[in-house]
Amino acid sequence: MLNFRNTTIGFLFLLALLVYLQLQQGWPWYGYFILVAVYTLLLFYGSFYIGSGFYMKVICNGNTGKKQVAISFDDGPIEKYTPEVLAILKERQVPATFFCIGYRAAEHEALLKQILADGHIVGSHSYYHDFWFDMHGPKRMIAELQQMQALVHHITGRQMKWFRPPYGVTNPSVRKAVEAMGYTAIGWNVRSLDTVIRDEARLLQKVKNGLKPGAVFLFHDTSHPTVHILPDFLEYVKAQGYEIVPLDKLINLHPYA
Numbered sequence: 001m002l003n004f005r006n007t008t009i010g011f012l013f014l015l016a017l018l019v020y021l022q023l024q025q026g027w028p029w030y031g032y033f034i035l036v037a038v039y040t041l042l043l044f045y046g047s048f049y050i051g052s053g054f055y056m057k058v059i060c061n062g063n064t065g066k067k068q069v070a071i072s073f074d075d076g077p078i079e080k081y082t083p084e085v086l087a088i089l090k091e092r093q094v095p096a097t098f099f100c101i102g103y104r105a106a107e108h109e110a111l112l113k114q115i116l117a118d119g120h121i122v123g124s125h126s127y128y129h130d131f132w133f134d135m136h137g138p139k140r141m142i143a144e145l146q147q148m149q150a151l152v153h154h155i156t157g158r159q160m161k162w163f164r165p166p167y168g169v170t171n172p173s174v175r176k177a178v179e180a181m182g183y184t185a186i187g188w189n190v191r192s193l194d195t196v197i198r199d200e201a202r203l204l205q206k207v208k209n210g211l212k213p214g215a216v217f218l219f220h221d222t223s224h225p226t227v228h229i230l231p232d233f234l235e236y237v238k239a240q241g242y243e244i245v246p247l248d249k250l251i252n253l254h255p256y257a
């Protein structure tokens with residue numbers, strides 16, 4: 001299986017072989033560059049493709065052949081769009097999971113409470129979600145995740161068990177932090193790219209194309225196009241005979257301690 005451990009063992013083995021061949025058979029120096037380049041590419045692939053399972057186990061979909069899917073929203077809650085998203089979901093009685101950012105939840109306690117009151121799930125998406133999160137060591141990550149945990153517990157009384165890595169990036173530090181917190185890492189297998197795609201028709205088509213049994217959709221309740229296409233998307237899912245179920249039901253895992 002292609003994971004960090006096996007890849008590193010393979011890299012070290014090939015490196016030793018290359019040293020031997022270079023010294024004994026006069027193999028060219030650029031062999032090292034090729035080997036290091038391939039190894040580096042694999043590390044990047046593992047870091048940026050959340051479904052790879054390269055560094056750690058991440059649950060990215062439900063294991064079902066039934067026409068059931070789940071939807072999730074990252075990066076909120078914010079005043080501008082989260083209430084609209086909640087209203088759309090409530091009107092259609094659709095359950096969702098919100099992976100919230102700590103400092104935003106701290107600013108909008110009422111919204112965090114409303115997410116839960118409406119029957120949705122709340123998961124951790126770090127406290128600051130800063131650009132360099134993945135460069136931090138495990139100690140600093142753990143401190144940040146504890147800060148987020150304490151905040152959500154203080155506001156809602158819930159002890160979260162789910163964590164979605166910021167930017168979907170995983171690495172050895174994220175794995176250590178997730179393990180230390182006793183979390184389960186939750187990914188997705190349909191990325192809407194709603195923070196990038198500004199064309200609403202294109203965005204809607206992209207998520208429609210992703211509809212398949214067990215799918216976990218990633219949206220952002222900070223995205224204007226998402227608020228616009230969400231009703232059409234929900235209608236489409238229904239019209240295709242699919243049911244949107246709570247994520248805990250889809251992956252058969254409890255979201256709180």
Ligand SMILES: [Zn+2]
Binds near residue numbers: 074075125129166167
């Ligand atoms: Zn995020």
